[in-house]
Amino acid sequence: MKIMKLTRLLGLLVAFTAPAALFGQADQITFHEDIEPILQRSCQGCHRDGGVGPMPLVSFDQVAPFAGLIEYKTAIRDxxxxxxxxxxxxxxxxxxxxxxxxxxxxxxAAISQWARSGTPEGDPANAPTPLVFDDSIKWTAGEPDLILSSNExxxxxxxxxxxxxxxxxxxxIPEDRWVKSVEVVEVNDVNNQAAKSSDTVxxxxxFHHMIWGTASLDENGNRAGRSLAWPVHEVGRNADIFDDDAGRLLTAGSYLVSDxxxxxxxxxxxxxxxxxxFRFHPIGYKPKFKDAFFNAQGNGVDISIRGDEKDQELHAYTTLAExxxxxxxxxxxxxPGERMCLEAIWGYSVETLSCVGYDHNWVRGYAYADDSAPLLPKGTILHIVGYMNNSDTNPNVPDPRNWQGSGNRSVTNMFIDLGIRVTMTDEQxxxxxxKRRQNLNLGPNDHVVGCPLCLVPLVQPIDSASVSQSLTNDVALQEAN
Known part of the structure; x- marks a missing residue:
């Protein structure tokens, strides 16, 4: 028993002292040396004068009174x-x-320790260079090459x-351009640092949402032909970033339209x-893959969420044709949505690609890093799982006694993955x-989440022509099964 108590005590000491050691402080966490750099990277884009955050978090005097709230909010994590x-x-x-x-x-942990130890300011001489807050900071993916503005x-x-x-x-624009990212921002006359009537973003x-596209218009202003769809804008939405080798074409002289x-x-x-x-690729850019397309995997028909019950699950599957x-x-x-997970099923392998929490006030798209984006062979089964909480422990549900089904309103439900994908030929x-093997310096005993065939040539090295044929046969066998 004494050993167990000593072990627990040592564990607590390590947990408490680790932040100071990691942040280079021998005795304490301070604002200017440790907390301010975190706020600059992850908070001040919104929490600044004129930003969407309810209070600026730039100077020590602005941040210190909210230390407890910051500790609480960051500890919620996901x-x-x-x-x-x-x-x-x-x-x-x-x-x-x-x-x-x-x-x-x-x-x-550093934020928590700082908040609980009296919010020491530290030496202002050690503060990072203040950020410059101009109009460009609202663009999270970088300043656009083209900005279109709607009517007020x-x-x-x-x-x-x-x-x-x-x-x-x-x-x-004078010529068609390939787009590398697109972002929609609402500009309004709301003073978010003044008294508010709502605690949500x-x-x-x-603007709750806008479903939009680009299209040609005839002389009467009517759409001529089909519209090209672009990512839906929603409250709290971040930028949409397309694959570097699969931009989306913005046609000169077309019109942005939405009904x-x-x-x-x-x-x-x-x-x-x-x-x-819109941020553009350089003039002369040619996409390697087909256009990036917007997936809409889900099941919006069979949604049935029981009242007064948490830990309910929704499931949807699709098989990749390419x-x-x-x-x-x-x-x-x-x-009622609390989280969603994405799984890839290939043969006997069932692998979780991502699990993310959900907040309907902040609709997020998560762009995988270049060497982490899942590379999945045709025949892979994608499985999404939605975790629903229709109980009084979920503050977002107005009346958890009610059964809930599908629909477009926030008091009804959707269950969709709206992620962006590109398809490839065998050779691509x-x-x-x-390229993934080379960039990550993979060996035969490594494992890559989201790339079930990445290590096949390393486990059984053969000539390149045989590798291609072997993988093609493997894909064909999977499809047959």
């Missing part, structure tokens, strides 16, 4: 209400993503929701417009796996 709003679960599946603003365990709309306080279309916007905006805009009152009279920012690289994972649920697929 569930609704966590800050920063990044919900990838640590230790499960792929962990490398683009524009990842999440905090490490050491950073969360005004939503009066307390009025009913509105659905409809906005004026079309001319894509005024939805209270800072009036599915949803406006809601945020509790005050608000005037707003949307800005759509070799596929998954560029992004984007869970879409509604109020083998080439991508070889």
């Amino acid at each position: 569930r609704a209400g966590a800050m920063p709003p990044w919900y990838v679960e640590k230790g499960i599946g792929i962990q490398e993503f683009k524009n990842d603003v999440s905090l490490s365990d050491a950073e969360i 709309v005004t939503k009066l306080s307390g009025t009913a929701d509105w659905w409809g279309e906005i004026d079309s916007m001319l894509v005024d 939805g209270g800072a905006y009036i 599915s805009v949803h406006l809601h009152s945020n509790g005050r009279d608000t005037t707003a417009h949307l800005e759509i920012g 070799h596929t690289k998954i560029s992004t994972f984007e869970p879409h649920l509604h109020a 697929f083998f080439e991508e796996m070889e």
